[in-house]
Amino acid sequence: MYASPSKDDRPADKPWTVPGLAAAKREGRKLAMLTCYDAGFARTLDAAGIDLVLVGDSLGMVVQGRDSTLPVTVADIAYHTACVARGLSRALLVSDLPFAADADPARALEASVAFLQAGAGMVKLEGAGHKLEVIRHLVEREIPVCAHLGLTPQSVLRLGGYKVQGRDEAAAARLREDARAVQAAGASMLVLECVPSGVAAAITADLDIPTIGIGAGPGCDGQVLVLHDMLGLDSGHRRPRFVKDFLAEGGSVAAAALAYAEAVREGRFPDAEHAYA
Numbered sequence: 001m002y003a004s005p006s007k008d009d010r011p012a013d014k015p016w017t018v019p020g021l022a023a024a025k026r027e028g029r030k031l032a033m034l035t036c037y038d039a040g041f042a043r044t045l046d047a048a049g050i051d052l053v054l055v056g057d058s059l060g061m062v063v064q065g066r067d068s069t070l071p072v073t074v075a076d077i078a079y080h081t082a083c084v085a086r087g088l089s090r091a092l093l094v095s096d097l098p099f100a101a102d103a104d105p106a107r108a109l110e111a112s113v114a115f116l117q118a119g120a121g122m123v124k125l126e127g128a129g130h131k132l133e134v135i136r137h138l139v140e141r142e143i144p145v146c147a148h149l150g151l152t153p154q155s156v157l158r159l160g161g162y163k164v165q166g167r168d169e170a171a172a173a174r175l176r177e178d179a180r181a182v183q184a185a186g187a188s189m190l191v192l193e194c195v196p197s198g199v200a201a202a203i204t205a206d207l208d209i210p211t212i213g214i215g216a217g218p219g220c221d222g223q224v225l226v227l228h229d230m231l232g233l234d235s236g237h238r239r240p241r242f243v244k245d246f247l248a249e250g251g252s253v254a255a256a257a258l259a260y261a262e263a264v265r266e267g268r269f270p271d272a273e274h275a276y277a
């Protein structure tokens with residue numbers, strides 16, 4: 001028997017699709033995203049209503065204990081993508097192209113195919129510039145792409161540390177141009193990391209694709225945090241301003257994920273204390 005549609009059919013209970021993300025933005029529904037690296041946490045986050053999970057190259061730091069994301073390989077991300085995929089039934093799985101795997105279109109395609117075949121629904125890559133060609137190459141070959149601008153951790157050697165980006169007017173204008181360019185290249189979503197709240201809000205208003213902030217203020221269409229950070233684990237370095245421990249108030253991993261999802265949806269996270277002015 002087919003269930004008839006009713007007011008009780010919440011679209012939030014259906015698996016997320018790429019078109020669903022753009023619809024969420026149009027309808028003003030905020031997206032809650034967390035990183036995740038294994039099936040056990042994936043099941044818990046999925047059940048708590050987390051919309052998107054990211055197998056981020058942050059796994060190099062929080063899982064492997066390295067001091068940057070640069071040593072992470074395509075095989076590492078593919079392995080964790082397969083693990084996470086087995087734990088999900090509703091959340092959309094995004095996998096990070098690690099350092100240099102997106103250096104040219106052919107390499108990026110090969111890695112992205114491996115991630116989609118392991119269960120990802122989208123791949124993420126850092127930057128604009130020559131990466132625009134990579135985005136177009138992937139999107140033309142039916143691979144949904146999430147772009148990532150602002151603080152791009154794979155640029156840590158050039159940047160000299162993990163610092164807020166787009167602080168002066170010229171840098172903010174460049175960031176806004178890059179954001180328009182990744183959308184024009186075909187990106188379906190955009191992560192904005194460590195940018196002043198006003199700049200992120202302006203970019204969010206400029207674009208039709210959802211923006212997902214981390215240290216980018218409350219004006220984005222969604223938020224992401226590293227799982228270990230929102231569970232209060234010691235990351236081995238100074239805790240960034242945007243990190244909030246949701247386990248402290250939740251009392252369990254499931255409650256922490258639920259509290260995070262609700263705080264994002266209701267616009268209570270991030271507040272000014274967890275953003276850059």
Ligand SMILES: Nc1nc(=O)c2c([nH]1)NC[C@@H]1CN(c3ccc(C(=O)N[C@@H](CCC(=O)O)C(=O)O)cc3)CN21
Nearest residue numbers: 058061062153162163164226229235238239240241242
């Ligand atoms: N555990 C963890 N959480 C993350 O969010 C994260 C990683 N690892 N690894 C990869 C990158 C590195 N990230 C970081 C790391 C440090 C800061 C940080 O301390 N930022 C300063 C900004 C200072 C400024 O420029 O004003 C801060 O005080 O928040 C930000 C992002 C984000 N990503």
Ligand SMILES: CC(C)C(=O)C(=O)O
Nearest residue numbers: 035056057058191224
């Ligand atoms: C922090 C998020 C956005 C990320 O890129 C990662 O986990 O690698």
